[in-house]
Amino acid sequence: MRLLHLADLHLDSPMRGLSAHEGAPDTAASCTREAFEAAVRFALEEDVSLVVIVGDVYDGDWQDVSTGMFFARQLALLRGGGIPAVVISGNHDAASRITRQITLPKGTSVLSTKMPETVVFAELGVAVHGQGFATREVTENLAANYPPALPDLINIGLLHTSLAGHPDHDSYAACSAQDLERLGYDYWALGHIHIRGRACDGLPAFYSGCIQGRSVRECGPHGGLLVELERGDEPTVEPVNFDVLRWSTAEVDCTSVETLDDLLKRARSTLGGLLSDADGLPVACRLRLAGETPLHNWLLAESEQLRAELVLAANDVAADMLWLGGVSTATRPLRKGGAARDPELVRALEAVVEDERTGKELDGALDELLARIPSELLDAAGPLAWLADRDAARERVIDLGRARLSTDLDVASAGRGV
Numbered sequence: 001m002r003l004l005h006l007a008d009l010h011l012d013s014p015m016r017g018l019s020a021h022e023g024a025p026d027t028a029a030s031c032t033r034e035a036f037e038a039a040v041r042f043a044l045e046e047d048v049s050l051v052v053i054v055g056d057v058y059d060g061d062w063q064d065v066s067t068g069m070f071f072a073r074q075l076a077l078l079r080g081g082g083i084p085a086v087v088i089s090g091n092h093d094a095a096s097r098i099t100r101q102i103t104l105p106k107g108t109s110v111l112s113t114k115m116p117e118t119v120v121f122a123e124l125g126v127a128v129h130g131q132g133f134a135t136r137e138v139t140e141n142l143a144a145n146y147p148p149a150l151p152d153l154i155n156i157g158l159l160h161t162s163l164a165g166h167p168d169h170d171s172y173a174a175c176s177a178q179d180l181e182r183l184g185y186d187y188w189a190l191g192h193i194h195i196r197g198r199a200c201d202g203l204p205a206f207y208s209g210c211i212q213g214r215s216v217r218e219c220g221p222h223g224g225l226l227v228e229l230e231r232g233d234e235p236t237v238e239p240v241n242f243d244v245l246r247w248s249t250a251e252v253d254c255t256s257v258e259t260l261d262d263l264l265k266r267a268r269s270t271l272g273g274l275l276s277d278a279d280g281l282p283v284a285c286r287l288r289l290a291g292e293t294p295l296h297n298w299l300l301a302e303s304e305q306l307r308a309e310l311v312l313a314a315n316d317v318a319a320d321m322l323w324l325g326g327v328s329t330a331t332r333p334l335r336k337g338g339a340a341r342d343p344e345l346v347r348a349l350e351a352v353v354e355d356e357r358t359g360k361e362l363d364g365a366l367d368e369l370l371a372r373i374p375s376e377l378l379d380a381a382g383p384l385a386w387l388a389d390r391d392a393a394r395e396r397v398i399d400l401g402r403a404r405l406s407t408d409l410d411v412a413s414a415g416r417g418v
Contacts, residue, residue, distance in 0.1 A: 001049040001124050001154060003227040004240075007191030008210035009036050010092065012067050013059035015245065016215035016374075021284050021323035022311045028284075031245045032059075033070055035212035038242040039224055040074045044081040046226070049124055051083055054191030054208070055090025055132065055160030061099050068102035079107035086111065086119055089132035090160035090191055091172050096135045111158065116146045120153070125231070129185070130158030133172070143175040149184040154231045157183065160191040163199055177203050187227060187235050194218055196225065196239055204235050213247045216286050216325065221246065221279065246278040248285040254299075254331050255291035263295060264313045271317045271324070285314075286326040296333040303329065 015028045086109045095113045111117040113134040120127045127150045131142050149155040161173040177200040188205035196209035208225045223242035252270050257263045307327045314324040
């Protein structure tokens with residue numbers, strides 16, 4: 001039988017951070033719906049036997065009833081094609097969080113949040129076992145109460161879980177590989193972790209990942225898994241992409257770049273590469289500038305103009321397909337440095353930043369600042385990641401001061417053609 005494994009639809013979730021991308025369309029908010037529509041079309045066209053959706057169908061309580069109506073409409077299309085669907089809830093759409101309800105079409109089974117439940121599809125020779133989340137924070141091992149595999153059937157387990165833990169996701173319904181293995185299921189369809197892949201070596205347990213990346217933290221292709229199952233055999237698992245917007249990050253090597261025009265030429269090449277790797281989808285991206293360059297001081301001192309120039313470069317590459325958000329500068333000055341307007345003032349700046357009392361004041365100001373900044377801007381891919389590192393933050397203060405006091409580049413010329 002052919003199974004389409006989906007999870008983490010997060011229907012109507014906003015594309016976090018997309019407002020920072022100059023020219024991004026308002027319709028980007030519909031990306032999660034369009035991705036699920038693509039998955040349903042795929043199931044109908046490819047003669048899939050069964051669709052499972054393993055938690056976080058919704059991003060939270062509905063803003064209005066249209067969210068539930070959309071989901072029900074897509075399930076009705078599956079039913080019209082003779083494809084049953086089995087759904088469990090996760091931490092985002094736990095029973096305690098969803099205050100509205102809408103009748104789902106026949107052919108859809110929503111498994112219990114109170115105890116493990118089994119649905120048998122005799123015509124397919126399949127048994128599906130699972131339990132949804134009653135509350136957002138499920139800390140108990142749900143898998144411990146799942147029933148053993150039913151004989152003479154293909155057994156599929158649905159579980160929204162972080163397993164033994166994941167650095168980028170909260171720990172919910174934690175369990176071990178041994179907990180899953182002892183049940184003897186032919187396939188474990190997992191949700192919660194937004195990256196596709198095998199969850200445990202030697203065990204037929206897979207995450208399908210989220211159906212659509214929703215921020216720069218979820219770069220690359222997203223969708224689901226097409227699974228070929230026969231009783232007692234190793235499953236054949238194939239990733240299938242359903243996303244309609246691709247998130248990307250890239251580094252622009254600014255080594256030895258001497259003018260802004262040269263930098264923009266390299267940036268256009270990098271942005272073009274992102275677009276060519278995106279399977280024909282529009283791209284929202286962030287850039288990181290790196291390398292040793294005489295432009296270093298100008299890049300730090302004129303960050304607003306720099307971003308504007310890079311946005312225009314993205315427009316040159318593909319104005320309707322490529323949107324640039326954050327730009328982070330991680331370049332270094334040339335080792336020989338430039339002539340300082342006042343060398344004594346530069347040394348004084350360095351001494352102040354390194355002073356113990358000043359350091360404590362900076363740390364206090366930094367703590368207050370960090371408390372107000374969204375976490376996605378501070379993670380490893382975020383444009384403000386350097387703020388989370390105290391040493392890096394202090395060094396950036398010195399760099400900015402040096403940039404303002406340096407004469408190794410005429411800032412007023414914007415670095416063009418000199």
